Amino acid sequence: xxxxxxxxxxxxxxxxxxxxxxxxxxxxxxxxxxxxxxxxxxxxxxxxxxxxxxxxxxxxxxxxxxxxxxxxxxxxxxxxxxxxxxxxxxxxxxxxxxxxxxxxxxxxx
Amino acid sequence: xxxxxxxxxxxxxxxxxxxxxxxxxxxxxxxxxxxxxxxxxxxxxxxxxxxxxxxxxxxxxxxxxxxxxxxxxxxxxxxxxxxxxxxxxxxxxxxxxxxxxxxxxxxxxxxxxx
Numbered sequence: 028x029x030x031x032x033x034x035x036x037x038x039x040x041x042x043x044x045x046x047x048x049x050x051x052x053x054x055x056x057x058x059x060x061x062x063x064x065x066x067x068x069x070x071x072x073x074x075x076x077x078x079x080x081x082x083x084x085x086x087x088x089x090x091x092x093x094x095x096x097x098x099x100x101x102x103x104x105x106x107x108x109x110x111x112x113x114x115x116x117x118x119x120x121x122x123x124x125x126x127x128x129x130x131x132x133x134x135x136x
Numbered sequence: 137x138x139x140x141x142x143x144x145x146x147x148x149x150x151x152x153x154x155x156x157x158x159x160x161x162x163x164x165x166x167x168x169x170x171x172x173x174x175x176x177x178x179x180x181x182x183x184x185x186x187x188x189x190x191x192x193x194x195x196x197x198x199x200x201x202x203x204x205x206x207x208x209x210x211x212x213x214x215x216x217x218x219x220x221x222x223x224x225x226x227x228x229x230x231x232x233x234x235x236x237x238x239x240x241x242x243x244x245x246x247x248x249x250x
Contacts, residue, residue, distance in 0.1 A: 059236040070226055070241035071179065114179065123192075124235035126171075126179040 028053050031117050033127040041135050044105050048130045050115030051097045059118035060091055060098045064111045065129065071114055074100075105134045139163050140242035142227050148248045149217055157212045157245045159227030167191075168210035169228040169239065170202060179226070185210050186233045214247075222249045 033050045040046045052060075060077035075082065077098050081090040088101040102109055115127035140161045149155055161168060169192070170182040184192035185204040199215045214221060227242040 061238070070243055071239075072241070073238045076238070112177065118235040124181055124239075126181075128176070128178050 030054060030125045031115055031127040033113075033115050033130045035128060035130060037131040037133050039133045039135055040105050042105055042107060044134075045101065045103045046105055046132065047099055047101045048113055048115075048132075049097050049099050050117075050127050050130075051095075052115075052117045052125075053096070054117075054119055055093075055096065057096075057117045057119045060089075061116040061118075062087075062089055062098075062100050063114040063116055063126075065114055066111045071126075074113070102132075105132075107134050107136060110134045140227055140229055140240050142225075142242040142245050144245060145243065146246050146248075148250065150250055151217055151219060153217050154213070154215045155217060155247075156214070157225055157227075157247075159210045159212070159242055161208055161227075161229040161240070161242075163229055163231075163240060165229035165231050165240070166207060167230045167233055167237075168204065168207070169230075170210065170212050171226040171228060171241075173224045173226060173244075175223070183210075183212075184235070191233065192235075217249045219249050222247055 062074040063071040064074045065071040077089040086103045090099045112129040112131045114129045118124045167186045169184045173179045182196045183202045188204045201213045204210045224244045226244045228239040230237040230239045
């Protein structure tokens with residue numbers, strides 16, 4: 028089983044829609060979680076950290092479920108500019124970081 | 137101001153050659169990383185340095201050798217290049233020693249081995 032797994036998509040959604048991605052991780056010792064965004068042929072950039080209590084930043088909400096070992100990202104009111112690949116990142120022991128293979132989102136006019 | 141910069145942006149070379157990629161960060165971060173992103177877009181960590189000390193060394197062929205002359209620079213030297221080395225190589229940096237912090241990535245170096 029991969030350490031971090033994501034549905035590769037693509038998720039094709041109309042503008043204004045709400046879309047959610049999940050990411051599962053295999054190691055229960057994982058302690059830090061992030062969502063990064065990567066545009067085509069660009070570098071990854073941090074979208075948000077994921078806290079145990081869940082966190083929200085504008086249209087984006089991230090949640091952590093330690094019991095089921097997954098994190099989620101919810102995007103409300105999708106914009107064309109949200110089209111990108113969303114990477115789930117898990118850190119363990121503060122020295123082991125693993126990126127998921129990403130979920131591709133395409134927002135359609 | 138570019139926070140994390142890499143040179144060159146594109147590198148095309150033949151099998152068997154030796155090449156280097158340079159990375160510099162002006163964020164004052166203590167930790168720097170090298171990642172490889174292959175054709176399937178899988179981003180995998182290769183190395184991590186904290187204040188010039190190697191702290192992460194994943195299973196990478198020993199043809200790859202990182203060098204950190206100071207905490208603002210982390211270069212990657214690749215000997216005897218192979219076709220499978222073709223990928224995008226990203227440098228990144230973060231504050232502190234641990235991987236629990238946000239990482240800032242450079243623009244990437246697209247390496248093509250022919």
